[in-house]
Amino acid sequence: MTSTEDTTMGGTDPQSTHQVQVKFTTRHPDIAVPTAPILVPANLKRYGLSQIINHLLDTSTAIPFEFLVNGSFLRTSIEKYLSDNGLSSESVLTLEYVRAIVPPKFQAAFQHDDWVSSVSVEREKRRILSGSYDGIVRVWNESAQCLYTGSGHTDAVKTAKWISATKFVSAGMDRGLRLWEVDPEPTEENSEISALAEFVGHRSTVEKISVDSSSGRVLSAGVDSRVGLWTTDISEAPKAPKEALVPKAKRRKGSSAGPPRYGALQMFEGHTSPVSGVAFDPKDSTVGYSVSWDHTIRTWDLATHSLVDTRTTQHPLLSVCVLPTLSLLACGSSARHITLHDPRVSASTVTTSTLRGHTNAVVALSPNKDSEWQMVSASHDGTLRIWDVRASESGSIWTIKREGEGLDGKGKVFDVEWSDMGIVSGGEDKRVQIDESPKGE
Amino acid sequence: NIDPESLLPKLPSPQELKPFPTTTATIYRGHEGKVRTLSIDPSGVWLATGGDDGTVRIWEILTGREVWKIKLGEDESVNSVKWRPGREAGILAAAAGDDVYLIIPPIFDHETEAAGKEVLSAGWGYAEIVKKDPLKKEPPAKWSKPSDKLADAGVAAIVTVRITVKHIAWHRRGDYFATVSPEGQNRAVAIHQLSKHQSQSPFRKSKGIIQRVEFHPFRPVLFVATQRYIRTYDLTKQELIKTLQPGSRWISSFDVHSGGDNLIVGSYDKRLLWHDLDLSTKPYRTLRYHQKAIRSVKYHQGGLPLFCSASDDGTVQVFHGKVFGDLMENALIVPLKVLRGHVVKQSLGVLDVEWHPKECWLFSAGADGTARLWN
Numbered sequence A: 001m002t003s004t005e006d007t008t009m010g011g012t013d014p015q016s017t018h019q020v021q022v023k024f025t026t027r028h029p030d031i032a033v034p035t036a037p038i039l040v041p042a043n044l045k046r047y048g049l050s051q052i053i054n055h056l057l058d059t060s061t062a063i064p065f066e067f068l069v070n071g072s073f074l075r076t077s078i079e080k081y082l083s084d085n086g087l088s089s090e091s092v093l094t095l096e097y098v099r100a101i102v103p104p105k106f107q108a109a110f111q112h113d114d115w116v117s118s119v120s121v122e123r124e125k126r127r128i129l130s131g132s133y134d135g136i137v138r139v140w141n142e143s144a145q146c147l148y149t150g151s152g153h154t155d156a157v158k159t160a161k162w163i164s165a166t167k168f169v170s171a172g173m174d175r176g177l178r179l180w181e182v183d184p185e186p187t188e189e190n191s192e193i194s195a196l197a198e199f200v201g202h203r204s205t206v207e208k209i210s211v212d213s214s215s216g217r218v219l220s221a222g223v224d225s226r227v228g229l230w231t232t233d234i235s236e237a238p239k240a241p242k243e244a245l246v247p248k249a250k251r252r253k254g255s256s257a258g259p260p261r262y263g264a265l266q267m268f269e270g271h272t273s274p275v276s277g278v279a280f281d282p283k284d285s286t287v288g289y290s291v292s293w294d295h296t297i298r299t300w301d302l303a304t305h306s307l308v309d310t311r312t313t314q315h316p317l318l319s320v321c322v323l324p325t326l327s328l329l330a331c332g333s334s335a336r337h338i339t340l341h342d343p344r345v346s347a348s349t350v351t352t353s354t355l356r357g358h359t360n361a362v363v364a365l366s367p368n369k370d371s372e373w374q375m376v377s378a379s380h381d382g383t384l385r386i387w388d389v390r391a392s393e394s395g396s397i398w399t400i401k402r403e404g405e406g407l408d409g410k411g412k413v414f415d416v417e418w419s420d421m422g423i424v425s426g427g428e429d430k431r432v433q434i435d436e437s438p439k440g441e
Numbered sequence B: 001n002i003d004p005e006s007l008l009p010k011l012p013s014p015q016e017l018k019p020f021p022t023t024t025a026t027i028y029r030g031h032e033g034k035v036r037t038l039s040i041d042p043s044g045v046w047l048a049t050g051g052d053d054g055t056v057r058i059w060e061i062l063t064g065r066e067v068w069k070i071k072l073g074e075d076e077s078v079n080s081v082k083w084r085p086g087r088e089a090g091i092l093a094a095a096a097g098d099d100v101y102l103i104i105p106p107i108f109d110h111e112t113e114a115a116g117k118e119v120l121s122a123g124w125g126y127a128e129i130v131k132k133d134p135l136k137k138e139p140p141a142k143w144s145k146p147s148d149k150l151a152d153a154g155v156a157a158i159v160t161v162r163i164t165v166k167h168i169a170w171h172r173r174g175d176y177f178a179t180v181s182p183e184g185q186n187r188a189v190a191i192h193q194l195s196k197h198q199s200q201s202p203f204r205k206s207k208g209i210i211q212r213v214e215f216h217p218f219r220p221v222l223f224v225a226t227q228r229y230i231r232t233y234d235l236t237k238q239e240l241i242k243t244l245q246p247g248s249r250w251i252s253s254f255d256v257h258s259g260g261d262n263l264i265v266g267s268y269d270k271r272l273l274w275h276d277l278d279l280s281t282k283p284y285r286t287l288r289y290h291q292k293a294i295r296s297v298k299y300h301q302g303g304l305p306l307f308c309s310a311s312d313d314g315t316v317q318v319f320h321g322k323v324f325g326d327l328m329e330n331a332l333i334v335p336l337k338v339l340r341g342h343v344v345k346q347s348l349g350v351l352d353v354e355w356h357p358k359e360c361w362l363f364s365a366g367a368d369g370t371a372r373l374w375n
């Protein structure tokens, strides 16, 4: 079985025949029911309540619904919920309903020769980019054909992202970022490509990059504790700094001099430990975020090259993603959980939600573009987990395991992206795995 | 009779003393044979390990990826690896047999690598300048250039001590390092200076079989452990300051608290002793939690009130150990967690342990051929 639902479902508790007043609410006008409280049998569980909503909506095909009460999915009967929480059965219970999520199904896997550190999906041409510890970047189509192989990096690739339908950027242990271009329509399978440009400035491994397609800019997270800001518009890119022009001692035999080199628009200092994640603000590309092992989330003004805010959390942070409509940053930690933060609000007024479930470091996060409350996480525990941030107390909704047989199915997962081609992930099992995006919201 | 323990205030529970490591996060697989020694680099990013297969390996700490390795000994274990303190250069000292290899692993950027080369090559010319004193006895070590093969791999200099080196300890400034060769009698301890490529034996007589030495974190003091005692020496006055009596029959390891006034000592007779140097030459506390010999004990050096011990019983035990700045309160010690995971092999368990310089992350080296990260 690829994935498991993390909780049990059922119809009713056999115990009693009491009734309770329930007010049903939803954030989705298209499936709204009357807001006046309704008397329902107290022994109903999710399934029975879902039937009531379907009846009220007079649906032709039943839509499965989930119910949220106080930030948690209702996993027991109403009766048990009330008694577990010391609530009177006389009170009106408010239940928010959402479309239930259908289990994600395994779809495909692309075998590599070494660990897959990074995945990125290009939706227009429906191509998947993978970065690997063998130092090579590869572009695949949906039918598992490798369209392009990019050599040039002199050490493991740790991150690779599409910046347009035909260009992408990669980076890793050789400390440089590379810009690559592919044809809109491939002429043959497995063409070899070389980088158009190399960008230098980091003094240690580049862990992650984040791209802003409209401006052509890239943010990088460095083990040297710095955040880099780069432009892929070569006409704007600064020359490479002098010390970086000394050739690296370890060059592969027979390799050419390498692509033209450029420098960064800015290297941001401030973090005191490796930076593990970066993101552009989706509404304002002059704002960038970074998270680090130093426990902090930093907000940077990319136009004035300054630090705007530092938010200190309790644990080393290993990943970040933006939940755009909610104006929240989700941060994965070495403490095995994910916390949600609103970077605009003063730290003293915020209570952060904590999403627990993973049993090892949470190293990648990706939002569901089709549902503002959902995201998927990747962990060194060998699983992906799907979360609904409205139900932070419930834990994850689904767990997706590795399909490959190696490593007891527990190989670390290093990256994930929730795309319309599916949930795409890569890891220690040397494969890119694609699981069908769960339907529903 | 009143049990004095019952009059003491209640200790905080482990729950109140979080965070501390509780589980294995990463397993470093690759060594063929026991992993004897490990060291985390000053930036807290690269783990170096050494073992019975004669190799030194370097790993990416969170992913467990082996990024580099070098074979140093054909039939010799790598008994000690220690990164040189300081972040401007990336230099690793590794002892295999009677040689200490000073290595610049090729994992750093050009500037860091160049700084390392400068630090390690400055001393080559020095020995030529210093005239040979006919009254002086032969120095305890010879400095030499490596073979081409080793030089290409990153070895910058080799210090040959002539008796198997079991332990390396750096002085905080990174110019001096000490080596311990337990079989060496009065030459068991040698102190080596990078900037001059020179070595000296500081002791004329041996007072027992030397097990370990460590430099004081900020005073010009050297701690020397024999099987039964730990002696502190003033390096500038060249005299003995005091002799600590941990009470154990055979000391295996010890570590000095970053505040400079407390010590933890591990012994083959399973005991962990905490010494408060202001209070007494006898232990402040004796902790008997392990079932077998203790191999390594370490304080967190980055400000967290944690220490741990590693044992042949296969476990690493984590303790809260808070040292108070004033003279009013003695150290507070609370056992926190027993970390299980390593497999005991041929009666050997966890052979070395070290804390991350900043986070409450713990690294352990096992006779089972793996190293582990716990958090």
Ligand SMILES: [Mg+2]
Residues within 6 Å of the ligand: B261, B276, B278, B326, B327
């Ligand atoms: Mg004191």
